[in-house]
Amino acid sequence: MKLILASGSPRRRELLTMLGAQFETIPARGEERADPSLAPPQLVEQLALAKAREVARMHPDAVVIGADTVVSADGAVLGKPHSREEAAAMLRGLSGRTHSVFTGLAVLSPEGEQTGWEETRVTFCPLSDREIEAYIDTGEPLDKAGAYGAQGIAALFVERMEGDFFNVVGLPLCRLGKMLKMVGVRLL
Amino acid sequence: MKLILASGSPRRRELLTMLGAQFETIPARGEERADPSLAPPQLVEQLALAKAREVARMHPDAVVIGADTVVSADGAVLGKPHSREEAAAMLRGLSGRTHSVFTGLAVLSPEGEQTGWEETRVTFCPLSDREIEAYIDTGEPLDKAGAYGAQGIAALFVERMEGDFFNVVGLPLCRLGKMLKMVGVRLL
Numbered sequence: 001m002k003l004i005l006a007s008g009s010p011r012r013r014e015l016l017t018m019l020g021a022q023f024e025t026i027p028a029r030g031e032e033r034a035d036p037s038l039a040p041p042q043l044v045e046q047l048a049l050a051k052a053r054e055v056a057r058m059h060p061d062a063v064v065i066g067a068d069t070v071v072s073a074d075g076a077v078l079g080k081p082h083s084r085e086e087a088a089a090m091l092r093g094l095s096g097r098t099h100s101v102f103t104g105l106a107v108l109s110p111e112g113e114q115t116g117w118e119e120t121r122v123t124f125c126p127l128s129d130r131e132i133e134a135y136i137d138t139g140e141p142l143d144k145a146g147a148y149g150a151q152g153i154a155a156l157f158v159e160r161m162e163g164d165f166f167n168v169v170g171l172p173l174c175r176l177g178k179m180l181k182m183v184g185v186r187l188l
Numbered sequence: 189m190k191l192i193l194a195s196g197s198p199r200r201r202e203l204l205t206m207l208g209a210q211f212e213t214i215p216a217r218g219e220e221r222a223d224p225s226l227a228p229p230q231l232v233e234q235l236a237l238a239k240a241r242e243v244a245r246m247h248p249d250a251v252v253i254g255a256d257t258v259v260s261a262d263g264a265v266l267g268k269p270h271s272r273e274e275a276a277a278m279l280r281g282l283s284g285r286t287h288s289v290f291t292g293l294a295v296l297s298p299e300g301e302q303t304g305w306e307e308t309r310v311t312f313c314p315l316s317d318r319e320i321e322a323y324i325d326t327g328e329p330l331d332k333a334g335a336y337g338a339q340g341i342a343a344l345f346v347e348r349m350e351g352d353f354f355n356v357v358g359l360p361l362c363r364l365g366k367m368l369k370m371v372g373v374r375l376l
Contacts, residue, residue, distance in 0.1 A: 015343075018339070018340060018341070018343070019341055019343065019344065020326070020341060125362060125366075131376055134376045135376055138208070138376075150353075151206070152206060153206070153207055153208060153375070153376060155203075155206070155207065155354055155361040155362065156207065156361055156362055156365040156375060156376060157362065158352065158353075158361075158362055159352070159362050160350070160351055160352065161349060161350070161351070161352070161353055162348070162349070162350045163348055163349070164346065164347070164348065164349070165338075165346075165349055165353040166343055173343040173344055173346075174313060174343065174344055174345070174346055174347050177344040178313075187341070187344060188319055188322045188323055188326075188341060188344060
C-alpha cells in the first residue's frame, strides 16, 4: 500500500526516512484555518486531519499521514516566527522555563481515519540576550514553531524533556508506528 | 583553543558537528578498566575521565572531551552486546519497562579537569519477539550500549523519556555546553 506524508517539513521527511519507510511526500497546502478557541491538543489534531484529508482526496487508495506541531507556553500558542523580533520575543519567553510541544497526527486509509496527539514538556536553561541573538543569526529559528529546533544548536538550551523527543521535532514516532500498524503498515 | 573529542563514536562526532563546533577527533584507546563495584554515575564519570586523560597527555594545550555511556536496567549495567543472542536478551529485558541511560563527561584543559554525568529515564513499549529479531536484522543494535540507538529505528520503541535526549545518544549537549563555557569555549 502506498504511504504518503502530507507535509512539506524537511524534518518530518528525515524522521520517516530514519525509520526506513518507503513513502512519497505530497505537502498539503494547509489552507484550513483551525478554530482559535480550541485547546492545543484539539487544535493540532484538527489541523493534522485537515492536511491529511486534503491529500487523501486525490489519493484515496493510499495511507496518508498528516501532522501539525505547536508550542504552548503560558497559555499562548506559538507558531513560526515572522521576523527576528518575533523570534527573539518567543525565545525570551521560553528562557529558563518549561513549555509544552503538541503534535497532532492523522493517519487516513481506505479503512478509515485515525487521529491522535502527543505532548512533550521541554525545560530551557536561562538564555542571555547575546545567546538569543547568536542563535537567531544561525537562521535555525525562522521556520520552526516556537522559534527553535530541538535537533540542532538549540540542543544547548534544552536541560530536560518529558515525553517523546521526536514529537518536538515534529512527528511522534512511537505513536505513529502504532497507528500505521493498525492499517497494516509495519515499519519493522 | 583546539578542541578534541576523545571518542571514536560516530554519533558523538555527529552531535558535536550539529552544534557547529570546530574540533578534531582523537579516539582514546580506552583500555582503562573501571572499578566494577562503582554505581553507574561514578562508573561513567571515571571512564570518561580516563579517556580524556589518555588523549590530553599527548595534547596538553587543548580542550579535551571524554564521554562514556551505559544503560542501567534492574541494577544491571548493559554495555554493547557481543552477539545477536546477547542483543536479543538485552532488548527483551528493556521491553515494556523503564530503564536509565547514564553518560559521564570529562572536559580537560590547561586550567584543570571538570567531570559530570547525566541520567535519562527511557520507557520502552512492549516488544514482540518478531520486532526484536527484525530490529537486530537492521544491524543497529550491535555497536550500541543496551543494544539500541535512540536516533534510529528504535525510536519506534521509545514511548517516553525524562531528561536530556542527546544523553541517550551519547553526549548530554546542554551540560557539555556549560562545561565548555567554563573554559572559554562558546558554541553559540
